[in-house]
Amino acid sequence: MIDRTVASPAIGRVVATELKPSTPHQFHFWTGLETAIGIGAIVRVGGTGQGDGGRVVFGVVTDGFAYSDLASPLHDVAGADGDPVRAADAPTVRQEIRLWTAAVLRQEPAEPLQPVPLAQVFLATDTDIARALRMDAYLHSAQPTAVPIGLYSAGGLEAPVYLDADFLLGPEAAHLNLSGVSGLATKTSAVEFLLASIFRHFPAHRGRVAAVCFNVKGSDLCFLDQPGALDDEDRRRYARLDVPAEPFGDVRYFAPFKSDGVNLNTLRTHPDLVGNVEPLVWGLPEVLDFAEVLLNRDDIDAKADAFIDFLSDRVLGREFEDGFGHRHRVQSFADLDALFRAIFDGVELTGRGDMWRTHHIATIRKVRNRLSNVSTRCKGLVADDGPSSDLPWGRFEDRAVYVIDIANVDPLGQDLVFARVVSKLREHLERRDLGVDTVVVFVDELNKYAPGEGPETYVKKMLLDISERGRYLGLVLFGAEQFRSQVHRRVVGNAGTQIFGRMDADELATPGYQVLSPATKVKLATLPAGELMVRHPHFTQPIFVRFPRPAVLRGRDGIARFPPAADLPFEDAVVRLMLRIDRGIAPNRVKDLIGGRTPEDVRAAVAAVRRTRPADALAFLRRALGDRVAADAPREREAVPPLSPIGDDPY
């Protein structure tokens, strides 16, 4: 690396013709044939006091041209007698030119804004880069807010490029959007590096910061606390950017159970790692608050909404009398189902017709159908009964990463997790009691969750809400997708910082990329892994940067090094859960306790132990299970009459 802070000799000169004039926003310059200049290089014009009129202009190269003095291709053919081999043997190589087009990044002085002078062109130095990108304002201020995003490099020069935290994480602007083709754009790696950079450089006066990452595919984010393979070049880049080349120090994992309710539904189940994976289990209260997410707008109307509100306000968690002489305290799906059965039985036995407390019996049946469907489709995430296990709301740690693994969760469950987590983050940030002041929420696959077209989903509404109002709260969205043009315009439009990795050529042909020159598009379509194009409010033109590989274990490598454990039989899985709570417990004693018990009872009891964390976990489990009673024959579940056909529904 050459740290160039001293001006080098001129590498080119601005030229202007009537057809290609210099303007205040663009200029052209030529260089020698052997030049370090390329698309994306930052140059300085003037500053020598010779021919520049005291003006200094910084520009970024957006296009390049090469041509010779050949008047017509036919003349080359004639000169070689039509033989390409002979053409290459010509004693003299024709005169050639390397002509470059650059877009103006900054002019000094800014006023009066004038065309770029016909002066000498220099490769930008470190100092020039800071001035060109207007980074000097937040890099050297009394309270610096600079966050390194990568290294700009050209012609042997390598200079750190910084984002302004006030414009990346609010309050001035916020949000980050990453686009690029899968596998080549290194979007996840970029976010991992940027999070590490934010954690290292987040301004002290801005308080505490944490990240919530939704792992929506494979094992991408499953090993953020494990060191990855770095070479010397990576370490040098980390040092240059002043970011520690080490994995995240504080990572908490959350994953729902599988449908058996005891094995975690994540790829991070290797015995060495599963210790810090917390189950994500929600009960009826957590779900009912977000019933809107789960219930299809098209077939839930105002009457059903009203009934759900009635359940939330009047029934949930209260002593409730059903009007038929039974008292209920609904705290779980099982309790709710008992209430529904009591209502249906009561209405039928008393012959009160089709109404119960102003709610039509068909509406009640419909809501029951949908809610029972939730606990079926999201089994493992939504518990029929028993307490919930949730993120540590109010106790978020500074510089901690909370990974929520929903990669293998039903789409309905993913929607629920996303909506609830984001809503809770917003609630706590509004009350300033989350534990941190700023939260970065990373969501991949925005093409799926916030598509530009398609129905208005709750998740899309939540993403729009973060995009448009999150910066005032400290709720920042880092979104990634393959096709930016197919993500909701307001989601990408509100992202103050935009990052592009290797792009698909068809995507680059869409109108959103018209502002880019053909050469920049070609560079984007061929970007190597680890190189990105960055747009940031302070940068008037896109800038190309290179970032080191993340210091964490990549998902694929993590799976190889820490292969997921096979699903355990029910009893063994329960033992493992209990051992996580108290390593001193004898496995056989747990098995003795749960032997002959129904899985539902065991799950509820273990959940209670997990939630309470008692000193004597085994004793608590024994009490939670209650006295052993002779097992009855399984009670046949009373089926709810299906609402068929749906089209006959009077509502």
Add this chain to the structure above:
Amino acid sequence: MGDAWLGALYSAGAVPASHVPPGSPGRADLEEVAGAEAVEDADLATYPVTPDSAGPRVATFLDGVQYWKVIGYDGVVPIVRAHLAAAARRRGADRRLRTTAEAGRALLVTALGLVRPGVRAALEASGLALVDIPGDEAGQPGRALEAARGAVERARVELERSLGERVAAALAPDEWLVVDGLLSESAVLAGHPRALGVIKSHGAQYFSGAELERALTLTQGRRTSVFRPRGRARHEVYSWYLRLWPWEGNDLLYGLIRVEARAHPDTVVAASATAGWLARERAPLATPDTRWDRLLYPIWDVEQYLKARTPRELRPAPGSRLPKAAS
């Protein structure tokens, strides 16, 4: 001092003018009846050139330009400003041309004896070299311009000669020098073992009858016997004709060049190989120059270099000569 002297010139009574005579950038193609002395063969013969002759690894090409225009009249006496330049560009192993030497002069040409004392004083105060043309050649404006043209051309030949001799003295042992025009203008160049002159205008004819026909109807890729030019040549050289492009369907002189080299037996021995090298120089084509059939690309490249550095005000303006409005 810039062009402040122009103000003094016009203040002294000279009337401003801005006229570039047609053909002023080019050289005079003097018609000349010359003779030749046989060297290689008693009767002029033709030989094929050595095919794909590699030529020297390093070669320097030298050319000069002249630009002049009438900048004023004192009465009917034209006052001419001229720019002369010459450059040598070396071609090395990378086959690219780079300037290694150049020279230039700015001249004022007029009949000093015929201009008013104040105008003369202004010209003398200009700081530019003054060239006087005899009063008897400047009585009529047309004759005066012809005399000025001759003076400018002589100065340009002298500039090329001096630069050529300087470059020749510094040539590396394996380096050749190719000059555009006559080698015989300079004793140093005419006697240099690795200097060639390439003449593409054929005002002077050295043969007659069957030999002339043989010389001018050379087929592509052939040369004539080596001969010793007579007449205008000031220093002894050997010479031969070489056809670069087939003339059939064009003109007798199409693609025909004459080469001058040192008057030495080695020149005769190497003539076919040297001609083969020069034949290879026809590519790349020196287009869009209209003389491309006889103009070697490196020579044209030197011209382009010099043209790019010529003061803009001396180059023919592309616009019309309509009176300037509101001037």
